[in-house]
Amino acid sequence: MENYTPLKPFLQQLEYESGEQIPYRRLWDVTNPLLHHPPQFSLGGNGIGRRDIAIHPSPMTLSEMFFPDSMIDRMVAKTNSYARSRLPPSQIKDVTRAELLRFLGLYYYMGLVKLPNKRDYWKQDDLWPSHHPALTITRARFEYVWRNLHLLGGVPDDQDEELDVDEEEEMDIEEVVEMEPEDTEETNPSDELVDDTPEETDTRWYKKCAPFLDHVVCTSRNICTKPGSTLSIDEMMKRFKGRSGQTARMKGKPIKEGYKFWALCDATTGYVYEFFPDGRQQKQTIYDTVIGLAITLPNSPQNNFVIAMDNYFTWQKVVTGLTSLGVGCVGTSRPERNWPPKELKSIEDPRFNTLYTLPDKGGFLSCRWIDNNVVTMVTNVHTGDESIKRARKRPRKTNTNRKHLEEVWGEKAVVDVHIPRIIDDYNHWMLGVDKADQFIAYYRPNLRCRRVWMPLLFHCFDVARVNSYIAASQLGWEPTNRGGAAHGAHKEFIAGYIKAFLARATTFETRQSRRLKDVETPSPPLKRVRLSTKNPRLPDHRFNGNYNDHIKTEAPSQGRCIMCAYFFYKARNAKQNPLPHISRPKKWCNECRDHLCDKHFHAYHVIKNP
Secondary structure, three states: OOOOOOOOEEEEEEEOOOOOOOOOOOOOOOOHHHHHHOOOOOOOOOOOOOOOOOOOOOHHHHHHHOOOOHHHHHHHHHHHHHHHHHHHHHOOOOOOOHHHHHHHHHHHHHHHHOOHHHHHOOOOOOOOOOOHHOOOOHHHHHHHHHOOOOOOOOOOHHHHOOOOOOOOOOOOOOOOOOOOOOOOOOOHHHHHHHOOOOOOOOOOOOOOHHHHHHHHHHHHHHEEEEEOOOEEEEEEEEEEOOOOOOOOOOOOOOOOOEEEEEEEOOOOOEEEEEEEEOOOOOOOOOHHHHHHHHHHOOOOOOOEEEEOOOOOOHHHHHHHHHHHOOOOOEEEEEOOOEOOOHHHHHHOOOOOOOOEEOOOOOEEEEEEEEEOOOOEEEOOOOOOOOOOOOOEEEEOOOOOOOOHHHHHHOOOOOEEEEEEEEHHHHHHHHHHHHHHHHHHOOOOOOOOOOOOOOHHHHHHHHHHHHHHHHHHHHHHOOOOOOOHHHHHHHHHHHHHHHHHHHHHHHHHHHHHHHHHHHHHHOOOOOOOOOOOOOOOOOOOHEEEEEEEEOEEEEOOOOOHHHHHHHHHHHHHHHHOOOOOOOOOOOOEEEEOOOOOOOOOOOHHEEEEEE
């Protein structure tokens, strides 16, 4: 039997009947651990906080990255514009930034604490507990934001008014918003951002959620500066059973009907590096999907990438395209027209753990392996002779495996078997998208949507939340209860995420009230900050609060730039020549009330001891 044993892979290298010799050279050696690189995360240079020092990966920091004030202001402006285009003047009450932040905090809270109905969060009696995020915004205001939330300006179309007929996922059946009387609030200053000019031409069918989706993808790439060596491509599903021509039905899946997303995820952490929705009416081929995801990976000679895919993606043209890009590929495959070659297709060897390999003209390796059934694989990073020892459980007896079941397992439940490395790598690397789906499903809110594009937006919210947690975990964030399980750490991070949105809303309202107060009652002259000429030292109040709260504004009069004076005294004490110039700008920091020139404004709030 040519030294055949079922406990080790029995490798058979095939040749073409025509005698043609097709050379095969793998892209890189996946068995060499030195060639693998883990994913690299960084929070620097993303426009959050002080860019010259380390940024703590807290829930607050990540919430500001995925939901920056600029994006919140855009959502507020477009929401108010959308409400004015569809509601009578008596029902219009503009949304503020603080209300939208509380809306987002309550949205994530609804995933953490799930109730049958949205209105249950505001019930107050002896049976129902009180929910703090729901106490920060009234039910009427939450429903007002819910029904008018928008990212694009303009008149609502008919598609937005289609109803969701799903009765399995959510149980919220209210159709009329009962407007509750509230105190008059000031108009949100972000309304000035509303632009009456037409939106930029966007032919994508999901353009209503595209601004935030593009922002999440861009932020995810900036945080994950270098993905890990092993990645996976698969579909994500967002449940939706409303009347939309873009939804897909997939029997046998946990979510059988809804919007389908294509995602490229890190295989070890589940971090979503790239994703986009796929409509049923779109004419995008599988080749365009896979190559479009692969070209987003950083292109560098030091990067070694391999993507695991199932047989839905591993067509011959796709694997050849990845090979030409220098991206590795491993996955199961299924027959197509004129492929695999007849030399591999005609094999009828039923022996367990036999592996047949045949080089393909596309630059990859075609494999046939016998386990409980015939498994066809493709790879461009394996040679076929690599193997690894794994503990295999005794499978259920079938017509295919009954011949070798007793020979391999006998009466044992678990047996150590050497299996091909290509099989083991695929089993471990294909789980990236599944990990991301698992993280999303843990705390996904069960909310019914009546506008067909909103489930797409909410899926982007969920991806932002999952990527925030994974990035924080990889950058050193640790839960308070360090002895808890990973699931508990995720829950604690979500709680911090919710508190971050509520805290940002409170900070914004405090800042707004302070500015209104300053306008009504001019503040008294501030005490002038004097620098010591012999030992100059900058004041510590420049680090108070958030960096984004320090804004350069017009000052009542001219004054010496405090940083210019600092460097002047330093240079004079060191007897340097020539001495630096001291500018006298008519601008200062609205928080510090110190005069600063354009050159030194950022450095003044960042550098501790320049």
